[in-house]
Amino acid sequence: MHSLTPTAVRLIDFYDDGEHARHFTFRLLNTASQTTEVQGDWMKAKTGQFFMLCLPSVGEAPFTFTQLPDQHRNFRALVRKIGRVTSALFELEAGQILGAKGPYGKGWPMDQVCNKRVLVVGGGCGLAPLVGVVNQLIEQKTYTQLMVVYGARNRQAKMLRPERSDWQRHIPVFNMIENGDTEPGENESGGTPVDILPTVLGQFDESPDVVLLAGPQAMMFAVAKYLVASGASEQSIYLSIERRMHCGVRTCGHCYLKDKYVCSDGPTFRWDDLKRYIPAGS
Ligand SMILES: Cc1cc2nc3c(=O)[nH]c(=O)nc-3n(C[C@H](O)[C@H](O)[C@H](O)COP(=O)(O)OP(=O)(O)OC[C@H]3O[C@@H](n4cnc5c(N)ncnc54)[C@H](O)[C@@H]3O)c2cc1C
Known part of the structure; x- marks a missing residue:
């Protein structure tokens, strides 16, 4: 209620x-x-x-x-x-x-996430919806393998430094800086999250069981497409999307996406569902 x-x-x-x-x-x-x-x-x-x-x-x-x-x-x-x-x-x-x-809204499918090989990819402020998941998995030690990729436009735009440093004591965290003018610092690489995926996937014992994505839509879609092309199942990828919304309870229609309301059917969606509503590449 x-x-x-x-x-x-x-x-x-x-x-x-x-x-x-x-x-x-x-x-x-x-x-x-x-x-x-x-x-x-x-x-x-x-x-x-x-x-x-x-x-x-x-x-x-x-x-x-x-x-x-x-x-x-x-x-x-x-x-x-x-x-x-x-x-x-x-x-x-x-x-x-x-x-x-x-x-x-619908939260992340934690029953699909716990005790699995989990890849988390966040961009900019978009890491926010993933903070709770990573903290929970680390605190409760309920993961088989867990890695985080974080992308930012430049060093000034990076957020959640204490959280990422803390995670790094337990799990691999890959920090990416997109702006080519910025010299990557310690534990940073130049490029987007997609650029580091071959390295990240190589560090998993087997392909991740589940992938959670949040951040700019173009980044999430590029990561999802790369992972599927690398053999990941579409059903293993979940994304959190943002739409203009006013009511939050499927009444105003601002966040309507074909026959779905992002406010109540999302904001987390499985990739195979979502790509039917948003043409890939948009
Ligand atoms: C489910 C959900 C979760 C969110 N979580 C966070 C969060 O944790 N932290 C956070 O900082 N933001 C979050 N946002 C985004 C935040 O709600 C918007 O930025 C919001 O519009 C800010 O309100 P405002 O009145 O300050 O900006 P507004 O005055 O409404 O907008 C300012 C400018 O941004 C544009 N804009 C705003 N929202 C969107 C959008 N969704 N898509 C495209 N353009 C947009 C407007 O067109 C306008 O040009 C979330 C959005 C959703 C849907």
Whole structure:
């Protein structure tokens, strides 16, 4: 059950990360107007799902969880400043109260991911929906093999440095910088995530059982096509996609994709499903 009435959340703290991007921690507040059922939904949120952040008198926008609500009812998101809602969010001080609706959408298929050989590929801010998956697999040691490829336009655009450094103590992390003018640093290579795939696949004992992709659509599609051409099954590849959406609950139609709604049938899709709705190459 989802309430269309926002739940009150307090902005707890924030810190900058990369170019025009900031991590925000929010705390769900108990309010008399929300049923315990609706409040309880937040505590059952799944990694890969998203929420609508509501800024009074400004508007609403969807964001993915980088950390699901914890025992203190705190959750986190990594937000890139891009327009109306995000610019207003960057003006807020800790302690201010705003609204949130959700959790919405389908999360990552964790039953297909745990105890498998897993390849995770994220680009830019698009690594955000994958942070929870990688953290969970590492913390619970529920992977056979796990590798992360992270791509950024240039060094200034790289995000989630502490997370990637921490992961690197447990698993291989391949950092790619696209901008040819930038000299790759330690543990960085020049190029896009696709360029490093032959090396990455060579480090798996066998082909990955499951691949999770998030980031710019062109990057995800190029990676998916490369992997399929290399012998991966289309059913083993999952992507998280972004579309303009206003309601989050398959009502407004903004995110409609042929006969699917990205807000509720996604935002995570299997590659063989998704490519029927979005012509490859678009
Ligand atoms: C399921 C989902 C999860 C998301 N998770 C995150 C997240 O974790 N972190 C994050 O930073 N962003 C995330 N986004 C994107 C974020 O919701 C948008 O950037 C949002 O529009 C920002 O609101 P705004 O009012 O600041 O920008 P707006 O004023 O709405 O837009 C600013 C500019 O960006 C363009 N634009 C905005 N969104 C899109 C889009 N989807 N496709 C193409 N152009 C667009 C607009 O046309 C406009 O030119 C997510 C989007 C979806 C659908």
